[in-house]
Amino acid sequence: MAKRGPKPKTQFPGPSVVFSSRMAPELKAELEKAAAARGGTLSDEIQRRLRRTFSDDEKIADNFGDSQTYMMMRTIALAVQWSGVGTAGLGNWLSDPAWFDNAVKTINRLLEAVRPEGDPRPNIKGPSPSDIDAVLAYTQDFVSSALWLEIQDADPSAPINKGTRYEHKLRLIKDEIGHVAARSKTGRDDLLKMADDLKRRKDPK
Secondary structure, three states: OOOOOOOOOOOOOOOOOOOOOOOOOOHHHHHHHHHHHHHHHHHHHHHHHHHHHHHHHHHHHHHHHHHHHHHHHHHHHHHHOOOOOOOOOOOOOOOHHHHHHHHHHHHHHHHHHHOOOOOOOOHHHHHHHHHHHHHHHHHHHOOOOOHHHHHHOOOOOOOOOOOOOHHHHHHHHHHHEEEEEEEEOHHHHHHHHHHHHHHHHHHOO
């Protein structure tokens, strides 16, 4: 039996195992091309990309909740781009009233087209249908208003090593679209009033 050659050098030292797998020829060619560009081995390139997928999965989960929501957001982004057809289509949809309006309607239709089957009402026992509708309306108004308010209150100049991950997200959002968030005129007093109105509905006394 012929002796094996020396173990190839790797950028990932430490224990390793042999892993055999099948893949499409064009994918292997792309991996070999990328490995050559880095001056590394095919094994290193595969390992590097596999490692990155775990990191990317964590980032997706942190920013979007899960991979399906992430892909839906990408689909919505495509819908926004395509919805510019027939409008002025100049600049950005966030600053073009016609494009913005068309984008909102397009996004709604996009989501309605894939609405899950079944009763959309929450499975809550006890409250009347009108009370459930009131809670849902409150939730929708409160979430949208509170989120814009938190973005408005974020401080992009805060030290990078201060604050929670959620606060960091808000800072990044404000730094990029703070001018958009400023359009929301709901204040904290308005949020408190929403909560009080709902409380009075639940307890008229």
